[in-house]
Structure formats: structure tokens, C-alpha cells
Amino acid sequence: MKFSVLVANYNNGKFFRTCYDSIIAQTYTNWEVIILDDRSTDNSLEIIKNIIGEDSRFKIFENIENSGVGITKSKLIELADGDICGFVDPDDAITSNALSSSIKVFEKNKDVVLTYTKFVKCDENLQPLQVPKIAQQVINNSPYFFNCPVNIVHFVCFRKEVYNQTEKINTVMKIAEDQDLYLKMYEKGKVKFINETNYLYRLHSGGISQNDNKPKSREYFAKVIFNTMKRRNLASINNKPVPKEYTNSNEIYSLLEYQNSIAFKIKKKLIIFAQQIFS
Template sequence: MKFSILIANYNNGKFFKDCYDSIIAQEYTDWEVVIIDDRSTDDSVEIIKKIIGGDKRFVLYENDANYGVGVTKAKLIEDATGDVCGYLDPDDIIRPKALKSAVEVLKNKKDVVLTYSRLAKCDQNLNILSEFKSARQVPNGQDTFFNFPIQIAPFVAFRRDVYLKGKKINPELKIAEDQDLYFKMYEVGKVHFINQTDYLYRAHAGGISQNDNKAKSYSYYARSIWEAMQRRNLKQINGKQIPQSYSDPQEIFDLLEYQNKIPFRIRKKITIFLQKLFS
């Protein structure tokens, strides 16, 4: 089972050596790396080319214009040749067991289409600041699941053939394209949580959550939720009407506020327990 590590780069070449080293250190060895540079304005392409050298497991493509993350990440899947795909940002790293753990689940559980583990937030030098404690198994097969609050997060691996047969990433999304992917994979199969920290996320001045993109991500995330509601033919949620068109992100998140409350969380835990018991 070949694993395609997918890297969308824009002006992050200066961090790529750490990313590269973490890939080379993987315990699972049947992998390829597909990189697309989204028209960086720095020397990223030259840095990446120098690091990967003549290693044929790495393939580097360059966009002819800056298309954005939605277009670039969708194209990465198309360009990959592996059975399983997983995104890795060029400024982040994965731990040695990341690929192996995901592949083991996907080999043994044929109904699972996506796996996810836990990430840790790090400083610019990859010293761990905090772990993402909200990551845990979510209930499968529920029309009202929208990863709210967020529980599915990197490191995420998914079956490429299942993705290609279904709905694709919305190329119009500039941020939150990962949520769009999670929703679409969730709709066609089971997702499985691997209880270990595999992904180290580097916080730095140029990162998405450190600049003005953070506010935009809120809107794109809400849009992904609304589009999922439409695909699932939902008219109401928790007794409230779902808008026929998307305009206000807060309106979408207000619909889901009940999922933060204790009664819903208790029901969810019971559902997850029963699904584990009878799986």
C-alpha cells in the first residue's frame, strides 16, 4: 500500500529541511512525496530542489500562477500515484510512526476511508508548546456531524481511490479546504482515530493562524459546513431552519451551538461507545 505525502508550498522553503528529515525518518518505507509550489515569491523552489536532489521518490511541480490552496491541494491528489494520501505542510513535520500507523488501520479495516491522529503546536524551533487534546474518535454515519468543535485534525490519511470516485475538494476555498475534504470522506465511509501525536505544527509569523487569514478561515469553514448540509439534504438542524443560501458564517455556527452543550455531548459519547462495541 503506497502512501503519497502531499505538500503544497508557498514561501515556506526555509522550513522544508525539517519536513524532509521527518519524511526520511518514517518507519513505513513505501511512500512518495508530491510537492506543488504555488508560485512562491521567495527562493523556495531552489531550496527544495537542492534538498531533494536526485531522489526519485520526490516530485516537484510548479504552478504557472498563484492559484491558492484549494486548487493546489486538489491537484496534488490528482498528481499522486499512491493508494493513500496525506497532507503535510512544508513548515511542519511528522513523527516516525505517522505513515505506518495510518496504513495499518487502512489495511485491516476496509470500511475505514480516513484516519486521523493528534497534532501538537510548536514554536518556530519545533519545541512543543501544547497538544491538541480535543482529538478523539467521532461518531460515524451521522448527517449532523460537522467536526464542530474540531476533533478531526492532522495527521490525516485517506484512501485516494475513494476520494477520486466521490466529491472533490472545492477549488474555490482559499482556507479550510481540509474541512471540506473531511466532510466529503466522512459521507462515504468510516473515519478512525489513532490515539497518538503524529503531527507537529510549527507556529511562526508567516503561518495561516498567525496572520489575517485566521479571520477568513472562520468564514470558509462555515461555508464548508453549509455546503455539507446541502449535500446531505438537511432542511433543519436541532429544530432550526438551515438558510437556503450562504452569507453569514455566524448564522451557520449558531445552528451548531447545541453541539457544545452537555446533553448532546453525552449522547455522542454513548453513540461512540456503542459503535466501538459492535464494530
Template sequence: MKFSILIAHYNNAALFKDCYHSLLKQTYRDWEAVILDDASTEQEKEEIQSIIRGDKRFKFFENEKNSGVGVTKSKLIELATGEICGFVDPDDAILPTAIESAVHLFKQKKNAVLTYSRFMICDKNLNPIAPFKSSKQVQNRNPYFFNYPIQIAHFVTFRKDIYEQTEKMNPELKIAEDQDLYLKMYEQGNIYFINDTNYLYRTHDGGISQNNNKEKSYDYFAQVVFKAMKRRNLKMINGKKIPEKYSSDKEIFALLEYQNGILYRIKKKISITLQKIFR
């Protein structure tokens, strides 16, 4: 079972070495790393190519012009030749058994369409700061699941053939393209949580989620959730009518506030426990 590591790169060559070395340490051997550069400077592209030179498992491609993360990640999936895919940002890293644990689960669970695990929040030098504690097994096949609050996070892997049966990732998204992918895959089958920390998430000034785009992240995420509601033909949620057209993130997230309530969380926990017993 071949695994495709997908890397969307834009002017991050200085931090890519940690990512590169983490891939070389993988205990699972049947993988490729597909890198798509989104019109970085020539110096940046040359540095990346210098790092991967001589290793045929690494494949380097370029966008003709700067196109954004939605376009770049969509193209990366198209370029992948593996049965299973997983995104790794060029400034992050994965633990040695990350790919092996994901592939093992896909082989074990034939109905799995996506897996995810825990990640460690790290400083700019990839030194651990704190684990992301919100990741846990979610309830499968629930039309009212929108990954809000966020539970599905890095390290996410998915079956390419199942992805191709969806509407595919929205290339117009500048942020929340990952949430768009997760919700579309969720609608196709069962997803499973790997209770290990497999991903090192670097926090630094140049990261996409740490820059000025963060102010728009709620709006992009809300648009993704709204489109999922429409795909699922939902009209009401928790007794409230879903709007015909998208207006604001506040309106959409207000519909989901009940999912933070104690009663809802107790019911969800019971459902997930039963799901684990009878799956």
C-alpha cells in the same frame, strides 16, 4: 500499499528541512512525496529542489501562477500515485511511525476511508508547546456531524479512490479546504482515530493560519458546513430551519451551538462507545 505525502509549498523553503528529514525517518518505506509549488520565488524553488535532489521518492511540480491553497491541494491529489494520501505542510513535520500507523489501520479496517490522529503544537523551532487535546474518535454516519467543534485534525490520511467518488475538494477555498475534504470523505464511509501524536504543527508568523487570513477562517468554514448540509439534503437541525442560501458564519454556527451542550455530548459519548463495541 503506497502512500503519497502531499506538500503544498509557497515560499517556505527555510523551514522545509525539518519536514524533509521527518519523511526520511519514516519507518514505513513505500511512500512518495509530491511537492507542488504555488509560484514561489525562483530562489525558493531552487532551494527546495536542492534539498530533495537525488532522491527519486520526491517529485517536484509547479503552478504556472499563484493559485491558492484550494487549487494547489486539489492538484496534489490528482498528482498522487499512492493508494493512501496525507497532507503535510512544508513548515511542519511528522513523527517516524506516522505513515506506518495509518497504513496499518487501512489494512486492518477495510471500511476505513480516512484516519486522523493527534498533533503537537510547537514553537517556531518545532519545540513542543502543548498537545491538541480535542481530537478523539467521532461518531460515524451521523448526518449532523460537521467537525464542530474540531475533532478531526492532523495527521489526516485518506483513500484516493474513495476521494475520487466525491465532489472533490473545492479549489475556490482559500481557508478550510481541509474541513471540506474531511466532511466529503466522512460522507463516504467510516473514519478512525489513531490515539497517537503523529504531527508536529509549527506556529510562526509566516504560517497561513497565523496570518491575516485567520479573520476569514470562520466564514470559509461556515460555507463548507453549509454546503455539507445541502449535500446531505438536510432541512432542519435541532428544530431550526436551515436557510436556503448562505448569508453569514454566525447564522450557520448558531445552528450548531447545541452540539456544545452537556446532554448532546453525553449522548454522543454513548453512541461512540457503542460504535467501538459493535464495529
């Protein structure tokens, strides 16, 4: 299996060296890297090209105009030649076993369409700070799964062939395009949690979903969930009607509040345990 590492860059060339070093250190060797620059306004492209040099495993492309993350990530998948794809932001990094751990799951489990791991939050110098406990195996094959609260996190990898069977990434999205991708892939097969910390997530002021962007991220995620409800033809959630039109994020999140109850969490764990035993 060939693995395509997808890198969407916008003004993050200054961080790319550690991303590059982590990719070329992979124990799995059948990979390519597709980089698409979204019309950076700094010298990112020059920095990235100098780091890559003549390495033919890296392919660099540029958007004609600044297009946003939805369009850029959609194009990246189209440009990929690999069987398996995974996004790595240019300001982040992955562990040396990240690709091999994912590939092993896909080779062993033909019905798995997406894998994910734990991640570690790092400071601006990519020094580890904390491993959030949110990543865990989720229920498979449930029309009421929306990854809210979030359990599917970095490092996410997926089968390109299956992705092409979906409606694909919503190119209008400027934030939460990853959640849109996860939920569409979820509808096509099983997702598998790999209990390893394989992604290094850098915290810095320019992060697209960090700091001042958090309220926007919450709003976009609500729209993703609403679109998912409509795509799955759900008329109600826990006996509450799904609105016919999107009006605000609170209306959507209120439909999912029951998932925070102790009774639901116990039931969820039992279902996940049964699915792991009998799958």
C-alpha cells in the same frame, strides 16, 4: 499499499529541511512525496531542490500561476500515485511512525476511509509547546456531523480511490479546504482516530490559518458547513431551518450550538462507545 505524502508549498522553503528529515525517517518505506509549488516569490524551489537532490521518491511540480491552496491541494491529489494520501505542510513535520500507524488501520479496516491523529503545537523552531486535547474519535455515519467543534485534526490520511468518488476538494477555497475534504470523505465511510501525536505543527507569522487569518478561517469554515448541509439535503438542524442561501457565519454556527450542551456530549460519547464496541 503505497503512501503519497502531499506537500503544497508557498514561500516555506526555509522550513523544509525538518519536513524532509521527518519524511525520510519513516519506518514505513513504500512512499512517494509530491511537492507542488504555488509560484513562490522567494527561493523556496531552489532550497527544496537542493535538499532533495537526486532522490527519485520526491517529485516536484510548479503551478503556472499562483492559484491558492484549494487548487494546489486538488492538483496534488491528482498527481499522487499512492493508495493512501496525506498532506504535510512544508513548514511542519511528522513522527517516524506516522505513515505506518495509518497504513495499519487501512489494511485492517476496509471500511475506514480516513484516519487522523493528535498533533503538537510547536514554536518557530519546531520545539513542542502543547498537545491540544481536541482530537478524539467522532460519531460515524451521522448526517449532522460537521467537525464543529473540531475533532478531526492533523495527521489526516485518506484513501485516494474513495476521494475520487466524492465531489473532491472545492478549488475555490483559500482556507478551510481541509475541512471541506474531511466532510466529503466522512460521507463515504468510517473515519478512525489514532490515539498518537504524529504531527508537529509549527506556529509562525506566515501560517495560512494563524494570527490575522483566523477570522477568515472561521468564515470559510462556515461556508464549508453550509455547503455540506446542502449536499446532505438537510432542511433543518435540531428543529431549526437551514437557510436557503449563505449570508453570514453566525447564522450557520448558531445551528450547531446545541452540540455544546452537556446532554448532547453525553449522548455523543455513548454512541461512539457503542460504535467502537460493535464495529
